[in-house]
Amino acid sequence: MKIVVGSRGSRLAIAQTKWVINEIKDHYPDIEFEIKVIKTKGDKILDKALDKIGDKGIFVKEIEECLINGEIDMAIHSMKDMPTELPEGLMFTDPPCRQDHRDVMVFSNGIKSLDEFPHGGRIGTGSKRRKYQLLKYRPDLNILPIRGNVDTRLRKLDEGQYDGIVLAAAGMKRLGLEDRISYYLPDEIMISAPAQGTLAIEIKQGRSELEKILQVIGDEKTDIQSKCERAFLKAVNGGCHMPVGAICNIDGNKITLMGILGPEDGSILVKDTVVGQVGKEKELGQRLANGIMEVMACEKG
Numbered sequence: 001m002k003i004v005v006g007s008r009g010s011r012l013a014i015a016q017t018k019w020v021i022n023e024i025k026d027h028y029p030d031i032e033f034e035i036k037v038i039k040t041k042g043d044k045i046l047d048k049a050l051d052k053i054g055d056k057g058i059f060v061k062e063i064e065e066c067l068i069n070g071e072i073d074m075a076i077h078s079m080k081d082m083p084t085e086l087p088e089g090l091m092f093t094d095p096p097c098r099q100d101h102r103d104v105m106v107f108s109n110g111i112k113s114l115d116e117f118p119h120g121g122r123i124g125t126g127s128k129r130r131k132y133q134l135l136k137y138r139p140d141l142n143i144l145p146i147r148g149n150v151d152t153r154l155r156k157l158d159e160g161q162y163d164g165i166v167l168a169a170a171g172m173k174r175l176g177l178e179d180r181i182s183y184y185l186p187d188e189i190m191i192s193a194p195a196q197g198t199l200a201i202e203i204k205q206g207r208s209e210l211e212k213i214l215q216v217i218g219d220e221k222t223d224i225q226s227k228c229e230r231a232f233l234k235a236v237n238g239g240c241h242m243p244v245g246a247i248c249n250i251d252g253n254k255i256t257l258m259g260i261l262g263p264e265d266g267s268i269l270v271k272d273t274v275v276g277q278v279g280k281e282k283e284l285g286q287r288l289a290n291g292i293m294e295v296m297a298c299e300k301g
Contacts, residue, residue: 001030001031001032002032002033002034003031003033003034003074004033004034004036004071004073004074005033005034005035005036005072005073005074005076006038006071006072007035007037007038007075007076008037008038008040008059008063008077009037009038011149011151011175012150012174013078014035014037015175016078017076019174020076020199021033021035023096023217024213024214024216024217027213027216028216031213036066036072038063038066039062040059040060040063041058041061041062042058042059042081057083059077060075060081060082063075063077064086064087064090067090067202068087068089074210075202075203076200076201076202077199077200077202078198078200079195079196079199079200079226080168080193080195081200082195082200082202082230084230084233084234086202089205090204090205091203092200093201093202093211093215094214094215094218094219094220094222095199095201095218095222096199096217096222097221097222098170098197098222098226099174099197099198100197101192101198102168102185102186102187102192103130103166103185103190104166104168104169104182104183104184104185105123105164105166105167105181105183106154106157106164106165106180106181107183108158108162108163108164109163111164111182111183112182113183114134114137114183114185114189117163118163119140120141120142121142121163121164122144122162122163123141123142123143123144123163123164123165123166124144124157124162124166125143125145125146125165125166126145126146126147127193128241128242128266129191129193129242129245129260130166130190131143131266132262132266132269133189133191133245133260134166134190136269137189146165150167150172150177153165154177154180166185168192168197169181187247187258191245191246191247191260191271192246192247193244193246194229194230194232194244195225198226201214221250224248224255225248228246228248228257228281228284228285229246229257230285231281231285232257232284232288233285235286235288235290236261236289236292238261241264242263242264243261243266243269244260244261244262245259245260246258246259246260246288247259253277253278254277254278255276255280255284256273256275257275257285257288259272259273259288259289259292260292261293263296268296268300270292270296272288272291272292273288274287274288274291
């Protein structure tokens with residue numbers, strides 16, 4: 001059996017794809033895999049901020065088209081890049097075990113915490129979620145836009161264009177760059193993007209044999225976290241235009257879902273937490289969204 005896997009072409013995307021393939025081959029060593037690299041709109045447009053491009057799914061649409069057309073059998077994405085609604089005929093299989101969900105900072109000068117970072121220092125990030133949470137904690141920071149893959153961003157830091165940059169811990173670890181991490185941002189300062197650190201495996205509906213193969217790498221806890229966090233994202237109709245984040249923690253049968261949301265300009269940033277039971281992921285996401293949006297409406301009015 002041969003499986004053609006669609007992926008973006010960045011070093012991180014290929015590393016993630018190869019990791020998934022190796023996990024599957026541990027259980028099915030006779031399966032042959034081929035990686036098909038597909039360039040997305042988000043990969044082609046590098047001179048604009050993500051919120052200025054305007055499309056949902058800018059890192060996945062072309063890959064999904066190849067999946068629908070039968071050019072590939074499965075696609076591997078970062079779940080945080082996925083729109084909350086999939087095209088008709090496509091589905092997720094259970095995601096593999098989540099990597100570290102946190103955001104991290106890489107500094108250029110040996111500093112080891114955000115509190116030590118110099119007044120007015122230059123921080124590179126292309127994310128409104130990261131920008132406004134950092135400014136809430138340190139209003140003095142000079143937040144500058146940055147685009148490009150992990151290697152490009154690290155190069156710009158090393159060239160002196162920034163004093164620090166914000167990246168996802170998961171990407172750094174998957175690339176073997178953990179030693180470059182200066183500081184892990186705690187959830188109290190920085191709530192991560194919904195499903196950050198989780199890989200999305202997407203296939204066509206009706207591919208029952210392929211779905212069964214992929215079940216061997218599925219992780220139940222990660223699946224619950226992803227559904228809960230993405231339910232909140234869907235309920236607030238979130239995207240790259242808004243600062244929105246969520247993190248779900250599970251303790252036995254208890255779910256704690258923490259989220260943050262604000263308007264595009266970051267003038268309001270509301271954080272809240274709800275608690276519920278496993279099996280009620282969608283309801284929890286909706287409840288958290290309702291509570292936060294009520295507070296936002298009151299603060300605006």
